[in-house]
Amino acid sequence: MQLRFLGKNSSPDESPTLYATDQESYVIQGWIVTDAAILARLTIPDDETIVEVPAALLDHLAFGWLGR
Numbered sequence: 223m224q225l226r227f228l229g230k231n232s233s234p235d236e237s238p239t240l241y242a243t244d245q246e247s248y249v250i251q252g253w254i255v256t257d258a259a260i261l262a263r264l265t266i267p268d269d270e271t272i273v274e275v276p277a278a279l280l281d282h283l284a285f286g287w288l289g290r
Contacts (some may be wrong), residue, residue, distance in 0.1 A: 223241065223243050223244065223245055223248060224244040225241040225242070225243060226241060226242045226244075227239070227241055228240040228242055228248075228282040228283070229279065229281070229282030230279075231275070231279040233274045233279050235252070237251070237281075238251055238252045238253070238273075238275040238276060238279050238284045239251040239252070240275075240279055240280070240283070245267060248283075250273060250275055250279075251271060251273070252273030252274050252275035252279075253274045253275070254271075254273060255272045255273060255274050261288075
């Protein structure tokens with residue numbers, strides 16, 4: 223899988239990041255969701271996970287497929 227950097231939403235100790243892949247998908251680096259109330263409302267298969275990212279990170283989606 224090839225990754226193409228799309229954008230980052232950084233502070234000194236955090237850096238949620240968005241990448242486009244060459245497989246028509248995205249890879250998102252974010253904060254691990256540990257809130258028990260949220261996790262209890264979701265069914266997450268063993269081969270998947272969820273992360274939280276700031277809304278501003280998704281501004282970079284506009285450059286995802288268009289920038290190929």
